Amino acid sequence: MSAPSQDLLARMALTFEAQQFLYAEARLLDTQNYKAWLELVTDDIHYWAPVVESRERRHRAGHYVAAADESAYFDDTRATLGMRVARLGFPGAWAEVPPSRMTRLISNVEVGEQGAEDIPVRSCFYLFRSRLETEEDSYHGVREDVLRRVDGELRLARRKIIFAQSVLTARSITTFL
């Protein structure tokens, strides 16, 4: 068997690095270390979760993901993410009193063609949250990210979250996906 090509080794290294970034990010979110999480995003981030609707089959695979000028669960900049994080830090953010216990499973990580600066990364997520005694919500879907290398470290520059549900069965989203 011939040795793996340089090209493959480079792709493996990049994929590993992207996976480690996403896992570390998931740990910060699970543990609600949101201030540290904010350090991982670029100043120009677009953090976006467009709504999803069912359409007839002839529309893209039977569902419709809203466009940039349409409705979204999140349509945030670095500034508004900062406001959300600051708010969650106050004792009167009742939907997180007491805090949720969260588990994020991040998988199916695929790294696309690397551009000059940006690395497209697609991943699947499953977030399970438990709160109070038996309050439970789950969220699942796909994320289309752009990671960017800033001073040698990976940072999150774009995130598009596409929930699988068109009607979310979760009562609220009090965290980040």
Next chain:
Amino acid sequence: MTFDVSRLVDLENGLIDRRIFSDAEIYDAEMDRIFRRTWLALGHESEIAETNDFFTTWMGADPVIVSRTAQGIKVMLNMCRHRGGTVCRVDRGNAKLFLCPYHGWSYNPDGTLKVVPGLEADYRHGIDPTQWGLLEAPRVATYKGLIFASWNPEVEPLEEFLGDARFYLDCLLDRVEGGTELVGGMRRWIIPTNWKHAAENFVGDSYHAAATHASIMRVPGLEGAGGRVKDVVGYQAALDNGHGVGMWMASEDNARGGYGHLAGIDDYLKSIQDQLVAKLGELRATRLTPVHATIFPNFSIEFPFASLHIWHPRGPLKTEVRDLTIVDKAMPAEMKDMLRRHCMLRQGPAGTWEQDDMDNWSQTTYSSLSPTARGLMANYQMGMGHEHTRDDIPGRIDNKSSDINQRNMYARWAELMAMDPPPPQVPAACRSHSGEISR
């Protein structure tokens, strides 16, 4: 019926039995007596701009199709008349026919029966197609872009139903030439709460803001999102048919401005100032800002830049929200986008305001499952005896923090719950023998 409405709602003393938020029998009666009797808000005309455009939604617990036909807007039960297949399984689109996947009956966009496979070869005796079209809501009407329908053929005209609420709704729906349109798409999610806890919060519960939204007030950039808050006095207005509105009234010298946190809005309002005055008059153009409202039973509005919430009951303990964002059609594109992002940050399941509301409503609903707590009436006494009227605004008025609108809403609830449900609108050939729509 094993419940006595007069014992559940004692408005003279401002007391309400918590049972109404969790009891299955009361819920079923609401679906018949309230949701099949009154007008219900369904959406906006901009959602079905072209002929054959449709969207699907709910009227109470009934799934419906709202369809733009050559003869105007039709609202039909989304249920095949053969054996009950779902004839439209998607949220919206443009369709020349609705085809039932089960045995292949098909219907025109106006609900009339189009094709019954095997009508001659298999049925042999034939059936009368005029009797087997999709069940149509007998009354459909629009008010300044908003679509309403009712199952009740005797329901009063929509304008009459809205009554004085129009004075406040027009501040949003009719402030500028061209009217309004929706931002594309809708946010939908399920809250573990009784629909009335959502409706009553928007009808008049200004009192909750300081505690529920305590975290908002601490964060620069989020805190002013409710509109002009400096140098204003707040009021609640209780309106006929159970509707209610909360508002801010600015002093004469603070008549303009106050939305500084929304980039460009003050300039936009200045640019339409002449139209505002011409359409709404001096008071509503310059000083009066509605902030929240519920059109009874299940349609709520967050003013002035602006979310529409329709609370679809999904059983006594669940509510599905349809959350729509509305803007002036004539607004510059970047203003629409700024307001869209404003609503995305504030409302919805991830909304910085809304998530804490929903958390509280689920607690208030679930507490009514406690047998001991059920025997304790909930307190709706704030401001009792202080109702008054004013010359400049319609309705029975009280301070911004008051239960006046909630008492008014539950008075209407009790009135409808004590009445017999409206008769069924079913073609004679296929009515059940009891003549009733059974659950």
